[in-house]
Amino acid sequence: MRELNLVPHTYSNQKKLIDRKKHVALSIALALVVVVASGGYIFGKEALLKIKRNNLQEQVDSNKELVVKNEALVRDINLTKQHIEKAKQLSVLKGKDTDGLIVELSSLFPSGVKISNITFAKSGNLEAEGLSGSLNLTCEAKSKSDVSHLWANLRESDKFSNSHISGLTGTDKVTFNLKINTKGVNNDVKAEDKQ
Structure with a gap:
């Protein structure tokens, strides 16, 4: 009878098993990289959108202040025009x-x-x-x-x-x-x- 050498087969099975583990580990690592990259992208995008929102809110607040200042100036101009008109009327009456x-x-x-x-x-x-x-x-x-x-x-x-x-x-x-x-x-x- 012949003696079987099972070492190469065991070695071959172990090599396949190691290759499979490497593929699984590599797939898991790749999946982790994709998940982390996606999470990082989403987090970065969210942070960027928050910064844009804050900038827009600052512009809106600044515009509100400008609108209030503009309304105050319009009121002052109208009041000054009324005073000028009254002064003209008084000067006509004085004459x-x-x-x-x-x-x-x-x-x-x-x-x-x-x-x-x-x-x-x-x-x-x-x-x-x-x-x-x-x-x-x-x-x-x-x-x-x-x-x-x-x-x-x-x-x-x-x-x-x-x-x-x-x-x-x-x-x-x-x-x-x-x-x-x-x-x-x-x-x-x-x-x-x-x-």
């Missing part, structure tokens, strides 16, 4: 000589007409037409001819040509309302007239 206006108006009244009440109304519509405002007068006259004479005088005047008489009542003593849209008298013009 009007109401005494001269009333003196000139009284020179147009016949002796039979008396004024019982005067009110002055300032209107933006009148200013657009080059007028300073409107005078509303409540008057009493001795006769209707005095009223007609007054209205004729007003119509001939440049400053008081736009006048309206309403509410004419009475026979012995006539009462009426007079509305006059006036151009006003500038102080500068009045000073030049005095020279």
Whole structure:
């Protein structure tokens, strides 16, 4: 009988077993590398996204501050414009000589007409037409001819040509309302007239 040499076969089986273990170990190591790399990629991507989110949040916060500053500036600009407009209105009113206006108006009244009440109304519509405002007068006259004479005088005047008489009542003593849209008298013009 022949003797069998089992050592090479055992060696061969051991070599296969070692090769298999190496393949398994290499596969496990490769799988671990893939898992670690994937985890690292995901962790890195998440960290990068957090950094981007933080940067965007900082930009949003900065923009909010800029919006608040812009709104405050717009409010300040509007307030300044309102102050400028009020200053212009006051300078226009300061330039009007109401005494001269009333003196000139009284020179147009016949002796039979008396004024019982005067009110002055300032209107933006009148200013657009080059007028300073409107005078509303409540008057009493001795006769209707005095009223007609007054209205004729007003119509001939440049400053008081736009006048309206309403509410004419009475026979012995006539009462009426007079509305006059006036151009006003500038102080500068009045000073030049005095020279």
